Amino acid sequence: MTSSVVSATGAANAHAQRGTVRAFFFISAPADPGLLARLIEPVAKLGTVPARVHASRESGDGTELTVDLRLAGVAPRTADLVGRALRAVVGVRQVRAVVEPETGD
Numbered sequence: 001m002t003s004s005v006v007s008a009t010g011a012a013n014a015h016a017q018r019g020t021v022r023a024f025f026f027i028s029a030p031a032d033p034g035l036l037a038r039l040i041e042p043v044a045k046l047g048t049v050p051a052r053v054h055a056s057r058e059s060g061d062g063t064e065l066t067v068d069l070r071l072a073g074v075a076p077r078t079a080d081l082v083g084r085a086l087r088a089v090v091g092v093r094q095v096r097a098v099v100e101p102e103t104g105d
Helices: 010-018 035-045 076-088
Strands: 002-007 021-030 052-057 064-074 094-101
Touching: 021 035, 021 076, 035 052, 035 064, 035 076, 064 076, 076 094
Parallel strands: 002 094
Antiparallel strands: 021 064, 021 094, 052 064
């Protein structure tokens, strides 16, 4: 299992610690009927509703599932906890995360 995290830096990071952030998680795993429920569970347990969930069987033979899960308006700590929980889900091969401060748009 590999993971990478890209986060806001400098002044933007300081703002993110005081305010809310947007978090984008890109997950790769073998296609499994129970995977989506296992990915949504930690988000729900933290009292958050995803802004977007998109799943697709990308591999030519349909054995690989990619999931785009996005959160908006969450505390930086919540984004961190969700990322850690997603990496711990059984079957997950990779989680790439991008966390950035929310802007007024």
